[in-house]
Amino acid sequence: MRKIYKICPASAWREAERQGVFKGSPVDLSDGFIHFSTASQVEETARKHFSGQAGLFLIAVEADALGDALKWERSRNDDLFPHLYAELDLAAVTAVQSMHMRSDGFHDIPELEP
Template identity: 30%
Template sequence: MSVPQYIYKLVPSELIVSPLPERLPLSPLDTNDGFIHLSTAAQLPQTLGRYFAKENKLYILRLEYTRIEKVIRWEDPGGQTPGEIGAEGVFPHLYNDGQLGMGEVESVFEVEKDGNNWDLNKIKALEWLLY
């Protein structure tokens, strides 16, 4: 499978400040697991539904893959089993001592729920979600 151009981090709105700091606070899940959970564009709907069902607004951080690929491992969701880049069920995990901030983030997009569902159509129309 090909290497992605971008990978994405979903962040609850309360963890984002503007301008982005050098280091964002980590979620409890990222802190507990010892790495930062990321997703490809194709994985975002699944990640939104599974981990952000109770949120109403969040931010999607877009990271340029080639800038951080040396500290990315492709693994199952729990970070236990290595896998092939971009394979189904294999997610990018950032292992860099929790460093995620303005130096790693290429751009940010705010997204809100439309009723009970996350509306990604606006982002897709802008061609911002890319593999």
Template identity: 35%
Template sequence: MSDATPGTGDRLLHMCSREEWRAAQRDGVRVPDGFAADGFVHLSTPAQVHLPANRLFAGRRDLVLLELDPARLSDEVRWEPGVPSDPASMRFPHLYGPLPVAAVVRVQDYLPDPSGAFPPLG
């Protein structure tokens, strides 16, 4: 990893649907639909994953969180600003290459609360 910033020791997470995770397991890598346009895979820390979840997936009940071992990522991770509505000092990890399935050390369901909102993980 490079571009180390405070918080780089945190766990890295990637959010996707169960179906997308099954496809990644079959293919050996996860390449999100937006990868060609963005040039990177969006990642988060546990303390920030609720921000993109609520912005993009409010109410969905088919999401999983992939917990990653940063040492198993062969491509660069850069800590960069999110969208303008995110806190100004917050930086999100972005993986500049496909996400290898071999880097995933844990998979857990990520469910919204009864209101449809995703809570912070802390």
């Protein structure tokens, strides 16, 4: 079972829990897909896109549960990143963790399952 990860503002995630589905963040909606990272990409994603932002969750998702709507596409550093071309069914979520922001504005990243 391969895991992928979404960094998400806690408020947006709480709204998804109320609705039973995550439709995406503003950047996801603008790009037409939900951005995810692999375990090895999370730290750089957090550093590049979420530095200085408090109140974030790290959402673990079972990649195989997303079916054909999940595409692996080249992005930063020519790495393959998981992109979901659908809403995220919360049944595929395996964990939700708070991300602690350090005084330098960067986040502590827990050990993640690949």
